Amino acid sequence: MFARGAGPGAVRRDAAVLFVDLVDSTALAHRLELGDYAELMSEMLQILYLGLEAHGGTVLQHQGDALVAQYDIARLEACLRSAQDCHRRIASLSAAERLGERLTLRVGVACGQILSLTLGGQPTGYGRPFNLSRRLCTIAAPGETLVCADTYQLSPDLPATARPRSRRSRDFPLPVRPTRI
Template identity: 50%
Template structure:
């Protein structure tokens, strides 16, 4: 039996050029094993909330979070802000107050990809569809702890605003062998100073 909840639209949504950032917490399963469920849930809630607020401050729209990962979207012309948010996520995680009180230092990895997407609301949540969504996720998965990887298109968009170094990639599921990425060098992107206290 075939189910069709919605008919195909007569006027499908228009594609837009966007920059996607995916940030994922490193070692979340190991952390979960070392904490009570209540402490782990509270830590994850604070981690996700801090990233969401940071992305929004930089003009991003948070699309979804899945426990220990957050995905956000910027218009393509704001790729530099997206990259700044991706890089800043490392410091945000490392200085999370609750993690420090639990004796933990958190690390993240992040991926940045640009291209054509279609956006809309699904189940009451903002969503985006298109290859850059998957590409940002694959780059995030390929990044080392503490590393931000940015695709070739996004690297062109930020131009000289960041110091980048070409980075060989392992095969990325769903993408061909010609994918090119750059590693964002530490201190290469000006970030918003962390507030303490």
């Protein structure tokens, strides 16, 4: 099914979108020698790409130290496992250990309808889950994964200790109710 106004190949579908970002990467870039920083970022991105894709995600893009991946909504549980896996994997990077650095991530996950298409030969997507996952990532504490209310409702296997909390986000008219997992 083509999405109206989006051109051939554009498809509307329900998906989970994961946004992952390295905490304090700017300070890290200033602290490390350029070659060391590039080695660290290369290893980190490679590990994250492989981990996200191993759980069935499609990495759409990376910018600097951030990655965006999408998962078919039927793979929501795998998306949430990959979010937790990102935190675990980042803690054991050999380049970080060699440089005496401890890396920490923030992760946001949001579900909803997206528009998937290919631009310039690269897969991309549009829709509220992309914006919301980024906002959730931004307000997450270091080492934390936040999920939106829809994700929480669609995930019966989330820990019983997860509790929704209300937060305002400048880009969303209603309070965002993220849940920490």
